[in-house]
Amino acid sequence: MQLTFDATDPGALATFWAEVLGYKLDDPPAGFASWDEALEAWGVPEERRNDKSALVDPEGRGPRLFFQKVPEQKVAKNRLHLDVRSAVGLEGEERMAAFEARAAELVELGATRVKRFEPGGLDAGHIVMQDPDGNEFCLD
Template sequence: MPSVKQFQVTFDCAQPERVATFWCAVLGYDLTPSDDPDTWSACVDPSGVGPRLFFQRVPEDRVVKNRVHLDVRVGTGLVGEERLAALEAECARLLPLGAVRVQLLPADEENESCIAMQDIEGNEFCLD
């Protein structure tokens, strides 16, 4: 069985170019030129390491919680107050871009702290 070498993450959304621009700013990705930015848009990791993100316009609104979400890994290897400071700094950077802070999920016996967020169309993601 062949192994998968690449994948893309696809977002259903109302305004593809707007959402793609948001995620480019979050991740440091580059916006891919689209022949129809009202219908689709995409962004790519300039290093070629991360997955391509694809944004497609759909007519229906989002009505339920995401079954899949992105974890934006800003606190990798950090613990305690140092981790919280990194998460809070990234949260502060993303709020002016239109992100919404949902809640801090504090560390417990199994997991380090993370911050639940939403993008500009309400898609959930975590600062981890």
Template sequence: MATVREFQVTFDCAEPERVARFWCEALGYVVPPPPEGFASWDEFAATLPPEQQDGAFACVDPTGKGPRLFFQRVPEGKTAKNRLHLDVRVGTGMVGQERLDALEAECARLLEAGATRVRLMEADGVNESCLVMQDVEGNEFCLD
């Protein structure tokens, strides 16, 4: 039998902390505590060389069930559609108008957090409706 491995999802981005805090809001994740011996992440960052400061940030599922999300600064900007995206499950088990209402309510909440609405993909007889969005740096995700 294969060994199940833990994994993290890594985002390349321009502003790691800003993107991480958006995903904390979107998923109910939290910022993990700073390394032992440091009262804050800012205190820890001050010990790094200037070129590494603000270069990475992370957030975690407080229940320990979901993967760690890691955000790393890269020099290039986003230029194409993601090849991988997250589906944020807000309408699981719902159909029709009930599902649309749940998607729209979550969309409104995330718009206030800095997300962008891209398009609604309505149910087609095979798939239920989902809402395509972008985070604060343009990374696509779906409300599903």
């Protein structure tokens, strides 16, 4: 399985999500020590070398994440978003404190905090964030 992100800067967005999820950049193809070496050998011009990037779960359990360059900015709310599990097993204020700590870390990486939803009813509480390209995700 692979999830694909449209991005204005695939390399930067891949770096952000690698930090958030504990993923790593996809290894270069066999026979190449780095992606730069492979792209050079394939004749890819320098200005096109950030057109794509990919991440993989180092434990091999999660989906591959693919980032592709698009010319336009994001203009509407995502119809699909990721929930970044940041307080598994916690409840109430302890849960929200864990979200606040994680939100602060992610803001340092380039995320934007959008809104905090307090616990109540069927909602155990969460924080809506945006990645550096404006894609919504939740700390849940």
